[in-house]
Structures are given as structure tokens and as C-alpha cells.
Amino acid sequence: MNVKTTFLNGNLEEEIYIDQPIGLVSKGQEDKVCHLKKSIYGLKQSSRTWYFRFHEAIIAFGLTMVSEEHCVYVKKTNVGIISLTLYVKDILLASWK
Numbered sequence: 001m002n003v004k005t006t007f008l009n010g011n012l013e014e015e016i017y018i019d020q021p022i023g024l025v026s027k028g029q030e031d032k033v034c035h036l037k038k039s040i041y042g043l044k045q046s047s048r049t050w051y052f053r054f055h056e057a058i059i060a061f062g063l064t065m066v067s068e069e070h071c072v073y074v075k076k077t078n079v080g081i082i083s084l085t086l087y088v089k090d091i092l093l094a095s096w097k
Contacts, residue, residue: 006089010039010049047088054086 017033020026039046055065063073063084071086080097 001091001093003089003091006050007039007041007043007046010046010053012036012039012045012049014045016043016045050089051086058084 016036018036019033020030021034026032036043039049058073059065061075063075063082066072066074073084073086075082080095083094085092085094
């Protein structure tokens with residue numbers, strides 16, 4: 001699976017301000033800046049904030065992170081095993097009995 005809005009889902013922990021985007025500058029308010037509440041593409045923190053939000057969601061579903069590889073999660077049930085691997089913004093799911 002490919003997560004299309006990956007880097008737009010991270011919650012920022014620090015305060016980040018950016019200049020108004022070119023073409024969207026409000027007349028009479030050229031000196032104002034934007035205060036980011038969520039991560040955006042191009043931000044250095046985007047990958048990290050996305051990973052932490054993803055990690056919290058996957059753990060809530062009962063999967064366990066593999067300690068040797070932090071982007072691999074597993075869940076053992078009485079029906080079988082589920083494996084989830086995360087690579088940047090791609091997810092590989094596998095299950096077997």
C-alpha cells in the first residue's frame with residue numbers, strides 16, 4: 001500500500017513558522033508568517049512526525065514492534081500471524097497460519 005498524504009499527517013512538537021507561500025501573500029499583511037500545526041512536505045521533521053503517529057496507531061491495533069527492526073510490526077493471534085513492514089510511505093502487509 002502507498003500512503004499518499006504521508007507527510008501531511010504528522011503532529012509537530014516544536015513551534016515552526018514559515019513565510020507566506022508565494023502567490024498567497026495577503027495584501028496589507030506581507031510581514032505576517034504562518035504558524036504550522038501539522039507537518040508539510042519539504043519539512044525536515046516530516047518523516048519523523050509521520051513515523052511516530054503511525055507507530056502509535058499500529059500499537060493501538062495490538063501489533064508489536066520488532067526490536068531489531070523498528071519498521072517491522074507483528075501480531076500473533078490464534079488464527080495466524082500478521083506482519084506489517086513500513087518503508088518511508090509504503091506499507092507491506094502479510095499474514096499466514
